[in-house]
Amino acid sequence: MCGITGWAAFRRDLDTAEAQGLLDAMTETMACRGPDERGTWRDRHVAIGHRRLAVIDLPGGKQPMRADTPDGPVVLTYSGEVYNYVELRAELDRRGHRFRTSSDTEVVLRGYLEWGDAVAERLTGMYAFALWDGRTERLVLIRDRMGVKPLYHHPTEDGVLFGSEPKAILAHPLVRKAVDLDGLRELFSGTKAHGQAVWRGMREVRPGTVVTVTADGLRERVYWRLRPTEHTDDLNTTVARIRHLLTDAVDHQLVSDVPRCVLLSGGLDSSAITGLAAARLAADGRRVRTFSVDFAGQEENFRADGTRETPDAPFVREVAALVDSEHTDIVLDQAALADPALRRATVAARDLPLGFGDLDASLYLLFAALREHSTVALSGESADEVFGGYRWFHDREARDSGTFPWLHQYGLNPGRSFLDPGLDAELALPEYVADEYSRALREVEHLDGTDADERLMRSLSHMHLTRFVRMLLDRKDRMSMAVGLEVRVPFCDHRLVEYVYNTPWSLKTFDGREKSLLREATRHVIPRSVAERRKSPYPSIQDPRYTATLQQQAKEILADRQDPVFTLVGHDWLLDRVNTDPAEVGQLERVFLERALDLHTWLDLHRPELP
Structure with missing residues (x-):
């Protein structure tokens, strides 16, 4: 896994020391994504x-990687893993290509x-490359x-800037750190509008x-979308x-030239x-290594709520014992979690x-x-989106709510805003969310003759696989790559996604429960x-x-009525929350309290221009 960035400009010369300095600055913002090596390449x-996290072919996968042809060089900067690269390499070898490395990058x-660019249709994996x-x-x-894998671009007068993360693009002086009203709408709506950065x-x-991107401009071609069959x-x-x-996806994603493990929460x-990973490794006489996260005193003092009925730890122990994993619990305390440096x-x-x-x-x-x-x-990320695991999939009120069911379920109605009242009125978030929900419904294709219930469930599956899951994948990518860790997600194998997407809802819930098919397909390897x-x-x-510590941090912000955060967050709302008994602060209220602290931190880090 790596960080990529670059700049194409068709009316200026980039083969200069000045351009190299700008490229170096952009590249270094990706250092956390690629702590092992760096490389740059320029032409006119x-x-x-490129910043590299070496995973496959450690000595041979250096980048940017160049292939010289009689008509000019072709240069690649690549982030991700292609899991079928061995099969593709064999096919290319038969077609006369000769390889210098054993890396998937060269494939x-x-x-x-x-x-x-039709190579994209042949790749199985997670990747973003230029x-x-x-x-x-x-x-x-x-x-x-x-x-x-993330990838962003920013058009310029004569070309484009690109990067794995916005920070790479924001490092270039041609880009203003500005967020307009549409950007704020996306920031606060929870809808994940397509392409919105x-x-x-x-x-x-x-x-x-x-x-x-050429001298004539920029064009897009969609090479894959969810289609009904x-x-x-x-x-x-x-x-x-x-x-x-799923077994094939796990087998392919275990391939690595560096140590690998599995994230284990005790859930399905x-x-x-x-x-599945343990079974595959055991066939070669190896043990799987597993890690889980827990909080000090959580198991002993666990309280069931509307979403969590049982603590994870007992189930983690059962799975680890069953598969004989080399297991480690990472136990965190509230002080570490509330550290402002961590935020x-x-x-x-x-x-x-x-x-x-x-x-x-x-x-x-x-x-x-x-x-x-x-x-x-x-990681087990994305199974709920693929197999319909969230409780709102099975809640008629949430399904028929006329909005994104995750917003309905969590009570994230834009009308219940923690925002400054003036800004809230200007953003008109309920209308924005309604427009995005209508757009999400229009994107779904249906087979002729499908009844209303099946059409609804296909629509809900589609918006989870094209919107909700991308919020979670983005979170997992950023938190992992910030420490130079590559996280793979077998449930995102597009072959599995396509097959389950087109399975009727009646089969997905054949036993009257959530994720019926996944439970049945993997019952042989789980307790x-x-x-x-x-x-x-x-x-x-x-x-x-933990909540009390957050309240104290918010009180420090409230001490300055002129703090820039109050251009976004309602001052009276925050004052009311910090004066509430910590034990009485609900989960949703704490989410908004944390969002206010995040906004304060973001404004200090980036000092963006706001409308």
């Missing part, structure tokens, strides 16, 4: 930077020489189908998309097919990945105050501790207790001392 109209480069084709003087940006002028390369398999065949696809998703690190990692509060903080600390032992980790456990989200700290 392009400058490309992508040679694949482009053979198939052009190719400069000196034969035609064009820049090609390609992002994986599910959006596991919040920073003015900046865009995300949309998943499953090729962006081509008829599902003809019966239940047993469906379960067997899912078991095969992570336990399934752990069981600053998580906000800096994301470039935006888009955080999930203590969920971001604990994930960052988990990954930092894990990185001392492993460079690659497998019965985990198979029967209800959905439990990523753990959140329940210690009221």
Whole structure:
């Protein structure tokens, strides 16, 4: 896994010392994503930077990687992993290509020489990369189908800037650190509008998309989207097919030249990945290494709430014992989670105050501790989106709410705003969310003859796989890459996603429960207790001392009525929250309290221009 960045300019010469200095600054912002090596390459109209986290072919995968042709060089800067690179390499070898390394990077480069940007359709994996084709003087940006790996671009007068993260682009003096009203709407709405990067002028390369930039301008080509197909398999065949696809994804994603492990929470998703990984490694006489996160005193003092019925720790122990994993618990306390330096690190990692509060903080600390032992980790992320695991999938009121069900379920109605009242009125968030929900529904294709209930469930699945999951994948990518850890997500294998997406809802819930197909497909590698456990989200700290610490930090902000954060956050709202008994602050209120602290930190870090 790596960090990539660069600059294409068709009306200026970039083969200069000044351009090199700017490229160096952009590249160094990606140092956390690639702590092992750095490299740059320039030509007249392009400058490309790379920071490397070495995972496959440690000595041979240096970048930017160049292939010389009679008509000019083709240069690649690449982030991610292509899991079918061995098969593609064999095919390219048969077509006459000769390889200098054993890296997947060179397979992508040679694949482009053979198939052009249609190479994207042949890749299975998570990736974001840029190719400069000196034969035609064009820049090609390609992002994986599910959006596991990030990629941003910012048009300029005569070309484009690009980077794995906004910070790489923001390091260039041509870019103003500005956020307009549409950016703020995206920041506060929780809808994940397609391509919206919040920073003015900046865009995300949309998943499953090729962006081509030439002297004539920029164009996009979608090479993959979720499409409906008829599902003809019966239940047993469906379960067997899912078991095969998931097992194959895990097998491929265990390939690494550096230590790897599995993130284990004791839920169905992570336990399934752990069981399959353990079985694969045991066949070679090896043990799987697992890590989990917990909070000091959480198990002993656990309180069931609306989303979490049981603590994770007992289930983690059962899974670890069953598969005989080499297991480590990372136990965190409230003081570590509330450390302002940690908040600053998580906000800096994301470039935006888009955080999930203590969920971001604990994930960052988990990954930092894990990185001392492993460079690659497998995660159960995205199973809920693929298999319909969230409780709101099974709640008629949430499904029929006429908005994104996660907003309905969590009570994140834009009308209940913690924002400054004047800003809240100007943003008109309810209307914005309603427009985005209508747009999300229009994007879904349906088979003829599908009944209303099936159409609704397909629509909900589609918006989770194209919007909600991308918020979670972005969070996981930023928190992991901030400490130089590569996290792989087998449930995002596009072959599995396509197959399950087109499975009727009646089959997905054949036993009347959530994630019925996943439970049945992996029952052979998980404890019965985990198979029967209800959905439990990523753990959140329940210690009221944590809330009290947040309130104290907010009081320090309130001491200055002129603090810039009050251009965004309602002063009276924050004052009321800090004067509430910590034990009485609900989960949603604490989320908003953390968002206010994130906004304060973000404004201090970036000092953006605001409308």
